Amino acid sequence: MSNSLSEDRYPYIKVKLSVNGRDYEVSVRPYERLIDVLRYKLGLTSVKEGCGRGECGACVVIMDGKLVPSCLVLAVRANNKKILTLEGLAPEGKLHAIQKAFLDVMSVQCGYCLPGVILATKWLLDKNPSPTDQEIKEVLGGQLCRCGSYLRFVKAVKLAVKYLKEGKVYFDIQELMSPP
Ligand code: FES
Numbered sequence: 001m002s003n004s005l006s007e008d009r010y011p012y013i014k015v016k017l018s019v020n021g022r023d024y025e026v027s028v029r030p031y032e033r034l035i036d037v038l039r040y041k042l043g044l045t046s047v048k049e050g051c052g053r054g055e056c057g058a059c060v061v062i063m064d065g066k067l068v069p070s071c072l073v074l075a076v077r078a079n080n081k082k083i084l085t086l087e088g089l090a091p092e093g094k095l096h097a098i099q100k101a102f103l104d105v106m107s108v109q110c111g112y113c114l115p116g117v118i119l120a121t122k123w124l125l126d127k128n129p130s131p132t133d134q135e136i137k138e139v140l141g142g143q144l145c146r147c148g149s150y151l152r153f154v155k156a157v158k159l160a161v162k163y164l165k166e167g168k169v170y171f172d173i174q175e176l177m178s179p180p
Pocket residue numbers: 048049050051052053054055056057058059060069070071072
């Protein structure tokens with residue numbers, strides 16, 4: 001009874017999404033959030049929930065070139081949008097230069113904030129390939145890290161800038177794991 005009431009009142013709506021270069025059509029309720037569609041309907045669990053109210057940055061994705069907190073976006077508002085999550089940053093078997101740089105400087109402890117921090121870095125470097133320390137801090141200031149890894153984040157972003165300037169965009173995971 002209560003289900004059919006909810007169905008009448010909030011019928012499913014079909015939404016088309018292009019996520020990490022792949023097209024999807026999903027049925028969503030008008031009140032469903034983008035974060036839930038990405039995590040629970042598409043299985044993209046790199047998108048983390050922290051505060052659930054647009055303050056921590058754990059859930060950010062790049063949507064049509066904008067860095068957005070997916071906890072604040074209704075899935076219906078993402079209709080026909082292009083979305084990038086961490087899963088789409090590098091081809092299968094590769095790490096993106098930003099991921100490699102964050103690993104190199106051991107810039108995290110628990111890592112919960114990292115998908116959002118890496119996507120925020122990607123967004124920054126797409127717009128500004130040579131950011132100053134201050135510009136890095138301004139963008140990553142929106143990404144909360146309860147382990148307090150902030151200073152190492154700046155180092156990691158600068159290393160990513162170096163890799164990208166050297167033309168090293170992707171790194172082969174197998175090669176990184178092989179003993180020297
Ligand atoms: S969970 Fe979306 S900003 Fe914190």
